[in-house]
Amino acid sequence: MSSSFYQDLTSISLQDKIHSDSTCESIFSDSEIELLPLLNAAYQVRKTYHNNTVQLHMLNNAQNGNCPEDCYYCVQAKTATTDIDTYSLKPESEILAEAEKAFQSGAYRYCIVMSGRGPSSKRVREMANTIRRVKEHFPIEVCLSVGLIDEPAAHILKDAGLDRLNHNLNTSESHYPNVCTTHSYQDRMDTLHAAQTAGLACCSGVIVGMGEKVSDLVRVAKELRQLEVASIPVNFFLPIEGTQLSEIQSVEQNGSSILTPDFCLRVLCLFRFLNPRSEIRVAAGREHHLRGMEVMSLYPANSMFIDGYLNAEGTAASRTLQMIQDAGFTIETNGKISDILQDQQVKQNSVLLKELPLLRPRLDSNNSKLC
């Protein structure tokens, strides 16, 4: 493929124009489009808006399991048979202690995640109080994922100091009925609109590898562009035994997965080209699907989780920090945290972080949950 093709990919993004569907789909179908120049084209866009910085996020699974919804990919769904530890909302003292650990380990953002369709108004008020306390004690950005919410709830959370609301679209509108039947794509869109009306920044992403077509990925990437979401977590589906989707896939795919490292990196490039200003986070499945090519995700993406996911183990924080530094990227921190990231401190913090699985539901290392 000529160098002008890659230059056009970059310049169209930098001019705030939107690439055609056929160009987007060719990234996956045209064998002449090589990975390295493609990554470089995406990197030019990333560098323009995000320099060489990487934001680190740490998750707290504050409420696990017992969800009445039937998301086919989720171990917490009512239909999943995966054996997980379930618990209702953790006490506030625990959420605060984990916020402190996130702060001390260099996380830019602390993400509180709760299972369920959506919170009651009493739970919204409780979460608002907890968010207020976290913000009083630690200079860390707070993101909350609580399922479906309406505008009054969004206002209460915004007034408490919430920085971002996470609510993933997960896939395209047309593919949505194939991954969930208890709520609709429109329900998810309504939540994002409620959050934006209340003045909350939105984090909304996808799970790749749920039987969608490339055209579905292009469609949802363009939808997120239209919504101007601040942050896009790109998860790569981890087939957990007991979830509906893993059962379907094990029959249909006969053990093979489309999620090769090459494919995953192209997906990240697609999201970067279509959402040049957004924070693109390489999320769940980073270690499992990208394998030895994990570090290359930093060229399109500018954000990562450290120390695992909701129900899945990830790489130790110290290794992720080392990988980022080795590749010449710098970690975006909140104020004084930069002192904490000195080598010696990173080693100390990795000891702290290894204790975190004790605060999370214990699962086999192969298991994970994507929300």
Ligand code: SF4
């Ligand atoms: S993804 Fe969220 S809403 Fe869906 S089943 Fe899991 S916890 Fe419930």
